[in-house]
Amino acid sequence: MRTLLLAVFAVFSLSSLTAQEYRIVKGGVTDSLPIPTGGSDTYALYTPSNYNPGQEWPVIFVFDPKGRGATTANLFRGAAEDQKYLIASSNIDLKSKPIDSIIKTATAMMNGVLNSFPVDPEMVYTAGLGEGAQVGSALPLIYKQMAGVMAIGNSFVNPKYLDRNNPYMFIGLAGNKDYMVYEMESYLRFYDNLNFPTEVYYFDGKEDEWPNTSVISNAMSGFTLEAIKNGARPKDQEFIQKLYEDEVAYTETLRRTRNYYAAFEKLERMEEKYKDLGFEDEIEDRKKAVKKTDGFKSQRRDFNQAVAFEKEQQAEYEYLLIDDIMTANFQNIGWWAYQVDELEKLQKGSNDAKSNMAYRLLGYLDFLTKREFDSIIKSNASIDTKIFMSVLRTAISKNDPEAYLKIISLAGSDGDYETALLYLEDLLKTGYDDMESLYNIEGALDLQFSEEYNQIIKKYLGESKFFSENAEEN
Template identity: 75%
Template structure:
């Protein structure tokens, strides 16, 4: 691979690999913060380039830049991918570091200021969306699984493209659709993509590349990029190939919906007849109608179920209705079964409902355990969490803490064993539970730990 030298604002020189990812480049003014950079194989400093700044929740800059590599190489983008751990820092600090990264790159590399984009997943999608409120010349945002809007900072006279992506198993799929509708109402250019994935997952490189064509085609339409018929034809054929893959794997409804969105996306480039012919072919497939009906039925049921879950969960928490814990566990078990035995539409719905239950119960848990609510409410919401998410150690530890403080060692020991059955092995956490000092010195407590972990701190 060819390399070239890049000097940052502090006159430090770094060797950058063309056609590859160069990691751990320092962010000016932010000690210990870095980013990864991808440049296409034909990169030259003699021209200005479009750029996408990407944000992963865990700061996996190298991996994220590599994910965008396919689209960046084919569509000629630079990718600057943050190594900021978004889960470990407050939002004001994150925005400060992200802004410093953007400014450093924009002042160091030959960037086309009219083609600056951001992209992110989960918390990274929120950061990428927020940056559009700060950088007034933003050309587009790609938000995967989440987003952020502050209407006070959105300028209707300075629109940017919003591309929403959501996993078919992600309960945030409807939130993404709401964000797209918001931007549609603002008359901003939009696009939406669905992929086979859950919350907190990136789509495949092919899906990312297809989504990037939204930025590219919009830039061509607005005159920011040269209109090259051969280049546009290649973009179109790549997306058609993806739709054909869906058809060949008998995902007829997904293929049809993909083509339907392509019709809008490519409407200015005279591909209508090709798309319409393929849509007619798919619509005539034997499985299309049943898949469409199953999808619509699942969506209708799911939305009603979400509303019911939210209402019942809050009612049970308010009354600390321990008798209904079994009902919630039953709901989870039934959804788990549906994940593998209900067909694609119902399976995806089950994943989304489980994700939604996990999200709502965790939200209520976090609010209540840190509040001044009575101890029975706190114990109930903690027990409820273990019924909905059997692998959440925080809920088990909280029950042990609360039960011990309340003098109920039997309940504390019961949930200690349930926690250990999940495979929990953090010995330090087990011996540093708030309010459980007397319990951890008991023989029963230590014998349970030794039974599952092979050793204990006391009574060995």
């Protein structure tokens, strides 16, 4: 987070750029528009079918962590058409660039759009997923007129630098299988305490997954209604009615798919969203109808029990992990593997509350052990501690090659060839096929020339660099 903050303040203002003429597809996505940085970075732009450059438009700047600009713009397309937004969606691969570079490029993208298209400066918004949510939620520190941020699965907040005199709307979205759901709720409480307008939306999904178009549309309507309440958009009762009916249709989908508790929770949030707009009685009637449905009470009970158990487990996992790391307790690796197996069984169960909880706990375990792994490998910890942490990572994240490669490196440099060969074969069993990397592992040079090492590689990949055809094969 500190790195992100420094990157944000490395860009002090939006510089003026010359507006350019673009051939834009109305009602469609125009891809590969250049970001005015002098580099090769681009973005995709969606404009509604009735786009008119003679009037000002609200705009949402969207950041996908993998830079899938056009694909992501299309997720917002239906809502942008109905609610009349421009969508500028970045093609920047956020996972492959340093954060200072990303912030500068994102700022240049905003600047280019604001200077090239007829944007209403009071209705500028951002939306992002994961790392993209962090970038999007940092941009209000640069563009002080920001009207709203839609953060999906993550965010960036620093109370010290937040401008309380320029409040914006914060909309948080979280998948019900995403371990970050509670972190997103803490961000919402932070903004609530500052009296910033907030909304929260939940959807059926894991970390690093975009919600479906219906959820995105409902979330965008939060921006739209807030703009209507503030007088930035005209109060069109017919338009408000359509927004309401679209959202009610979503709750009805939840109810018809027997997600009664989720439908009830959604209706409760709609009460606040549509407050003073004439829908209070109807929403209350719908809530009462859902509460009377067979299955509502049991779903609510299951949800509350799962959440309580989950929070206890998170605290226990963190405590036990630190204790095992301090003692490099290899004997407990089996216990951690058992936890993973049990959670994977729960994922496949018929109880939705427990299944979603299992997804979140596995995600949390993955996050927790990756955090400790990264810290310990970079530290001056003993080789036993580093190997323990690497072995534990393979038990938690069975298909992540990083820990396997690190064990081969550590064991090879320590002369423990038996362990190195064991984890080489375990790595190849996961389907790993980057042969070049297997011959560039630090500390394992002697091992890489050995007959045993090359035999294992040939067994799984069909060839090896130093395999002798005359050598005895297994």
